[in-house]
Amino acid sequence: xxxxxxxxxxxxxxxxxxxxxxxxxxxxxxxxxxxxxxxxxxxxxxxxxxxxxxxxxxxxxxxxxxxxxxxxxxxxxxxxxxxxxxxxxxxxxxxxxxxxxxxxxxxxxxxxxxxxxxxxxxxxxxxxxxxxxxxxxxxxxxxxxxxxxxxxxxxxxxxxxxxxxxxxxxxxxxxxxxxxxxxxxxxxxxxxxxxxxxxxxxxxxxxxxxxxxxxxxxxxxxxxxxxxxxxxxxxxxxxxxxxxxxxxxxxxxxxxxxxxxxxxxxxxxxxxxxxxxxxxxxxxxxxxxxxxxxxxxxxxxxxxxxxxxxxxxxxxxxxxxxxxxxxxxxxxxxxxxxxxxxxxxxxxxxxxxxxxxxxxxxxxxxxxxxxxxxxxxxxxxxxxxxxxxxxxxxxxx
Numbered sequence: 001x002x003x004x005x006x007x008x009x010x011x012x013x014x015x016x017x018x019x020x021x022x023x024x025x026x027x028x029x030x031x032x033x034x035x036x037x038x039x040x041x042x043x044x045x046x047x048x049x050x051x052x053x054x055x056x057x058x059x060x061x062x063x064x065x066x067x068x069x070x071x072x073x074x075x076x077x078x079x080x081x082x083x084x085x086x087x088x089x090x091x092x093x094x095x096x097x098x099x100x101x102x103x104x105x106x107x108x109x110x111x112x113x114x115x116x117x118x119x120x121x122x123x124x125x126x127x128x129x130x131x132x133x134x135x136x137x138x139x140x141x142x143x144x145x146x147x148x149x150x151x152x153x154x155x156x157x158x159x160x161x162x163x164x165x166x167x168x169x170x171x172x173x174x175x176x177x178x179x180x181x182x183x184x185x186x187x188x189x190x191x192x193x194x195x196x197x198x199x200x201x202x203x204x205x206x207x208x209x210x211x212x213x214x215x216x217x218x219x220x221x222x223x224x225x226x227x228x229x230x231x232x233x234x235x236x237x238x239x240x241x242x243x244x245x246x247x248x249x250x251x252x253x254x255x256x257x258x259x260x261x262x263x264x265x266x267x268x269x270x271x272x273x274x275x276x277x278x279x280x281x282x283x284x285x286x287x288x289x290x291x292x293x294x295x296x297x298x299x300x301x302x303x304x305x306x307x308x309x310x311x312x313x314x315x316x317x318x319x320x321x322x323x324x325x326x327x328x329x330x331x332x333x334x335x336x337x338x339x340x341x342x343x344x345x346x347x348x349x350x351x352x353x354x355x356x357x358x359x360x361x362x363x364x365x366x367x368x369x370x371x372x373x374x375x376x377x378x379x380x381x382x383x384x385x386x387x388x389x390x391x392x393x394x395x396x397x
Contacts, residue, residue, distance in 0.1 A: 017144025
């Protein structure tokens with residue numbers, strides 16, 4: 001079996017309400033859906049970031065993998081990664097991840113086995129996810145508008161009742177730090193242990209603000225704080241004075257950043273990402289490195305649609321060291337491009353049944369949201385339409 005063609009289709013799907021974060025607003029998600037086709041008529045599907053620029057990068061990468069066996073996944077990843085050393089022929093890791101994802105799906109379909117089985121074996125069929133809680137601008141129909149601690153607590157109550165979450169993630173870096181601390185306090189008052197609460201300010205806080213606020217957060221039994229401040233040096237300084245574990249998906253997003261992070265004792269937990277790290281096999285490699293250095297391992301979310309969400313579930317199902325509930329924006333998105341949307345059960349997503357990733361594309365939805373992409377273009381999350389003159393300059397506080 002040989003790879004014959006790679007087809008890339010960008011889509012844009014809106015959020016239920018605009019999600020605020022330290023460097024802008026997430027009004028929707030732009031993703032590129034990949035189809036890797038073979039000479040035997042099989043097709044594997046993948047998903048990755050971005051729109052037209054991603055499509056161009058895939059077109060650049062395609063000639064290097066056309067004619068290769070889709071089972072040779074490590075060879076494909078290594079071949080595409082080798083081009084990252086040249087300024088003229090850079091294949092982004094997230095593009096490699098999308099192609100690799102489709103190859104895993106192809107391999108699973110060809111063998112009649114789920115991807116998690118090919119990754120080493122299914123260790124669980126239910127994967128826990130966190131209630132990702134954002135301050136939101138008001139969306140259509142009056143949905144959203146959470147701009148204070150009380151509104152965030154009410155939003156969290158609704159998510160927990162609807163989806164059964166037992167882990168809660170507060171996205172901060174938006175309001176004054178004292179108000180975000182009050183949000184955490186109210187949440188802990190409503191959701192006592194064994195509910196887990198984590199906090200993420202997306203590097204919006206200075207070292208000084210972090211060491212002033214985070215010790216006060218300790219009394220609320222915080223699971224971990226993600227990227228309170230900027231870069232490895234800043235995180236290391238905060239770590240000296242704060243007992244809450246520190247996690248990151250901003251200052252450690254590649255293998256060459258792990259060694260200085262360990263030397264500086266900057267982080268306790270690294271958040272995996274099926275795209276940032278270059279695919280599922282690289283994420284399993286990350287799990288081994290984290291286990292070696294006694295670093296915790298969680299999983300980051302950046303507005304995945306159903307295909308990438310399925311990949312996250314398969315990766316977690318085959319990676320017992322990934323012990324923290326994963327992040328997901330899924331409950332904030334109005335729709336998807338797969339035939340059957342993922343459903344939360346007691347705060348978990350079930351491992352999809354069927355070979356490969358276990359999900360199929362809804363062709364009408366793909367076309368609908370491809371038209372939306374053509375009309376709207378890429379979603380710019382580094383912009384706040386309510387504050388057009390605002391500049392996202394970190395740290396903000």
